[in-house]
Amino acid sequence: MTASPNGSAPSARNIPPAPYKGLVPYTDHDAALFFGRDAERAIIVANLRSSRFTLLYGPSGVGKSSVVGAGVVYFLRERAKQNLQKRGAPEFAVIYFNQWRDNPIRDLLRVVRETVQDLLGKTFADDEAFQAKSLDEQLKAWAERVNGALLILLDQFEDYFLY
Known part of the structure; x- marks a missing residue:
């Protein structure tokens, strides 16, 4: 076990x-x-x-x-x-992602948001300006919220090339 x-x-x-x-x-x-x-x-x-x-x-x-x-x-x-x-502070958040259809960047950011909010027990209301930031900028902002790093585990990544 x-x-x-x-x-x-x-x-x-x-x-x-x-x-x-x-x-x-x-x-x-x-x-x-x-x-x-x-x-x-x-x-x-x-x-x-x-x-x-x-x-x-x-x-x-x-x-x-x-x-x-x-x-x-x-x-x-x-x-x-x-x-x-x-x-x-958690010092890191573990983001597990395996959804490669449709819009993977949007879906990855959704999983990041859900994971960090669940970990911290908080809901973050990000405005349109935040959502308009680049992927890198948004990931850095989420990492700051956990006072550390995002450990992003991309599973079944080969599926990205199929969809």
Whole structure:
């Protein structure tokens, strides 16, 4: 079972009778069901912390999305929540994005907004001037709100070239 940053396992209260999800990847909401990949999770987290760009690749179907979603994303989001409680700021926000149809930049910014607002427990009313800023400027503004960095995990990025 994937441990949270404080060493405790995620809650097993709502485990379904058949935890195997088939070909659907596990997400951070499935962390209680996801186990046996702690070593891989630790390596990926270490790489994310030491490099501004980390590429995770492997054959289709080996569980890359699951280890990122239920392992890495869960672990790092728990760490950010702990930072917020202990230090008053999360120091980073984990943005998981895998929606490559239609307008990915608009959708990425929506996910950033939702993630940061959920993490901080605040709603930000940004005006049209804010929304007219470049992607880079908006991401920097969101990073300032968490008093740190945005860790943006782009999953299934190859789909960007299909849509």
